[in-house]
Amino acid sequence: MQEEDNNVDKEEQIDDRFNLSRKIFVGNISYRVTQKRLTKFFSKFGTVDYCYMVKDHIHKRPKGIAFVTFSSTKDLTVALNATEEQLTLDGRLMRVLCAEESSRVKHKEGTVWDSPSLADNVEKLVISDDFADHNDKETSECLSECHINKLCDDTLILIMSMVPWRQRMCLERVCKRWLILAQRSWHKQGSIHFQSVFNRFEGLTDTKLCSVLVRCGVYLRTLDMSASPRLLTDMSMDVIAEHCPNLEVVDLSGMSITDISLRTLTQKCIKLKSICLQRCFHVSDKGLQWLFENCKQIENVNLQGNNNISGN
Known part of the structure; x- marks a missing residue:
């Protein structure tokens, strides 16, 4: 009984720390919408304390998602119960959900971080919602x-x-x-690339990548990400690792991956023979060590433009 009370107290502390009881997640935002405009838009539901638009940390481009914090839970409830017409901005119907604690935050606090839920969410969005009406x-x-x-x-x-x-x-x-x-x-579908797939206002995101790989990842031998890396995060490595166990050739040029995410990839994609890491500036010798330890069949590694590799 005491343990249950401690868990409840901990959840309440987390809610207070991140304002989760007053915060919503907003998705499918047009890339033309600014933070100021989004704040003004949601002000019709109540007083907005803070609006945070998620951007690519390298190119500073918006990723189409945001977090809006209201001054009260009452205002949050009004936004969650809004009609489709009320949630349409710049020709897009935005998705509004209750904000949740980040899985990576839980992982840092000592619990196990599990990323496969991303695939479950994608299947619901891409398949189920298409047939709702x-x-x-x-x-x-x-x-x-x-x-x-x-x-x-x-x-x-x-x-x-x-x-x-x-x-x-x-x-x-x-x-x-x-x-x-x-x-x-x-x-x-033995190979897939993203050349000339998206226009200049779009781009490949973690969710879009997952919606593709959940369908064909198990059959892929070759995956080329080099044409649209700007909106992808290191979480995309978790997606590839989960859905593409038979990969032999992968091009990750320009992606903001780290040693940890490279380890995650190579632990699952052990059949890799060729990998391109051009302009992957956050990959160091440690990441390469994990690559060679996990992928015994590796034959070709392209590290052009990577200044973090010293060879030590």
Whole structure:
């Protein structure tokens, strides 16, 4: 009984320390929205004490998420119960959730940090929400008139496997049959890159990467991240390590990874033969030591532009 009381007291202390009882998480924010504009937007729900927009720590570009702290829990409740119309800013419907204690903070305080929950959240966002207002009966009636839907499953899977991966993910929204077949079509996806995929206002994030790799990661032999590294954090290494156990070639050029995240990757991706770490300025000799210890088949390591490597 005393132990339970201590746990409750600890949770209350955490809430007080981080203002979790008055703080919300805001996602899907347009990259054109400034911190001042976002603060003014949420002021219609109540008094805003502080608004923090998360930015890439190297290039200082917004990552499309923020934390808003209200002056009272009443104001927070009003924001959480807002309608879709009230939460639309700059043409985007923002996601508003209760803020939670960071998993990494818990890890620092002595508990076990577990990152796979990111994949669970992605599956809910990418798959479940797409069908929240979906009328399968109407779609079935429409598809019954389409010749392509009369093809057998194997033929449709073959066709879908030839569609570029970003458009293939959109095919999952057509109907439940196409959702299942589109996900089965990834089995021939041996490599993936992000060249010319995003426009200048977009970019590859940890969540977007996870939504791709949760579908095809187990089949990948080659992964090239060099075309869109600016919005990725070192948590992306946890995502790759979790979903891509068969990787042989990976290009991580320009990513802000550390020795610890490189160790996480190499502990799971032990089949690596080639890795590119160009301009990965936070990787040092310690990270390379873990790389060579964990990946016995490694043949090629590109360290161009990395000044932290001394060879000692």
